[in-house]
Structure formats: structure tokens, C-alpha cells
Amino acid sequence: MSAAGESLARIGVVTVSDRASRGEYADLGGPAIAEYLKEVLSSPFEVIARVIPDERAGIAATLADLADRERCCLIVTTGGTGPAVRDVTPEATADVCSKMLPGFGEQMRAVSLTKVATAILSRQTAGIRGQSLIVNLPGQPRAIRECLDAVFPAIPYCIDLLEGPFLTTDESRLVAFRPKKK
Ligand SMILES: Nc1ncnc2c1ncn2[C@@H]1O[C@H](COP(=O)(O)OP(=O)(O)OP(=O)(O)O)[C@@H](O)[C@H]1O
Ligand SMILES: Nc1nc2c(c(=O)[nH]1)N[C@H]1C(S)=C(S)[C@@H](COP(=O)(O)O)O[C@H]1N2
Secondary structure, X not given: OOOOOOOOEEEEEEEEXXXXXXXXXXXXXXXXXXXXXXXXXXXXXXXXXXXXXXXHHHHHHHHHHHXXXXXXXXEEEEOOOOOOOOOXXXXXXXXXXXXXXXXXXXXXXXXXXXXXXXXXXXOOOEEEEOOEEEEEEOOOOOHHHHHHHHHHHHHHHHHHHOOOOOOOEOOOOOOOOOOOOO
């Protein structure tokens, strides 16, 4: 609990990139996700960040650890969603989830396609493991904001349904959608 009595949300940020994990280039994706969360969320949260190679078993183990041991209510990945041989983030996500939420990928691709024709190449998806929502984003750092803006309005309510922390947003930046209670 924070000083204000609100529970501190833990959010996992996973960069899946062979080259960033080897230090061949600086990871711009993970910090861009953390920056986005700082801009949009008005409730307290902390980020638990990982940078890992495009290995299916390692990605699955990282996602499971962030969900089960680190108790992250939300885990956002970047990279490894495309058609290349080593792009296996959606498969690793499905490996550890009990339910998939295909609407997230559909919505992110629909919005991204208005910006870039190659958005069709991303197989990005989302799913639930225990009380964690896992959302995939493409590796291009510039895709992060476009994709998160497309789906973030639904994320706080999804986390409510998983009985996680009550996330609030800076409404001058992004309005979260919660159906009215009857
Ligand atoms: N985390 C990152 N930080 C900075 N740039 C990135 C990152 N991930 C990807 N990129 C950039 O976006 C491009 C496309 O991303 P993609 O995930 O397809 O990379 P890749 O070619 O599979 O290589 P790698 O897995 O080594 O990042 C990369 O070639 C790189 O220029
Ligand atoms: N919004 C957005 N979506 C995007 C892109 C982008 O630049 N912006 N890049 C596309 C490209 S070029 C690829 S190959 C796929 C998969 O990228 P990944 O393998 O880095 O996850 O995401 C696509 N989706």
C-alpha cells in the first residue's frame, strides 16, 4: 500500500530483442513503455523491467516469473511479434496464458495499419495468466505509443475483472473505460 492507502500496482516491462539483450544497441523500447505509463497513469505503480533474447522458453519463463512471483497486474512486452524465424513472443505468451484476448491484437493492428502498411506483419496478442494481463507490442520503439493508445482505455477495467489494483489515468491524456455499475 502507498502512503495514500492505494495499492501499488506492479507492472512488468519485457524487451524481447536479441541485439538489445546482447548490448549491441541500447534498449529504447522498455524505457518508452515506462515513460508512457508515467505519462498516462495517475495511480501509483512500479515497473519491473527485463531485457531478454528471442527464445521461446526464456520469454515464457520471464512472463511466468513476472506474473506468479513478482505479482505484476500488467506485463507489456515489446519485440518478437513478426514473421521472422526468431519472432516467437506471441507463442511464448500463449504458452503461459490460460485465456487469450485476441481483441487487443486486432485493435492494435487496426490502428497501426492507418500509420504503416507493415503493421499487418505483427502477430501481437494479449492474454491472462492468473491475475496478470499480458500485452504484446511490436519491437519498433515508435509503435509503442500508437499501440498502447489503441488499447490502454480497456486495461484498467480488465485489471478490475482480475481483482487487481484500481488503476486510474490522467484524463487530460487518456480516459479509461469502465462500464457504469447498475
Ligand atoms: N528494444 C529496442 N530498442 C531499440 N530499437 C529496437 C528495439 N527493438 C527493435 N528495435 C528496432 O526496430 C527494428 C525492428 O525490430 P525487431 O524486433 O524486428 O528486431 P529484430 O530485427 O528481430 O532484431 P533484434 O531481436 O535483435 O532486436 C530493429 O531492427 C531495431 O532497429
Ligand atoms: N504501430 C506500428 N506497428 C508496427 C510497426 C510500426 O512501426 N508501428 N512495425 C511493423 C513491422 S515492420 C513488423 S515486422 C511487425 C513485427 O515487429 P516485431 O517483430 O519487432 O515485433 O510489427 C509491425 N507493427
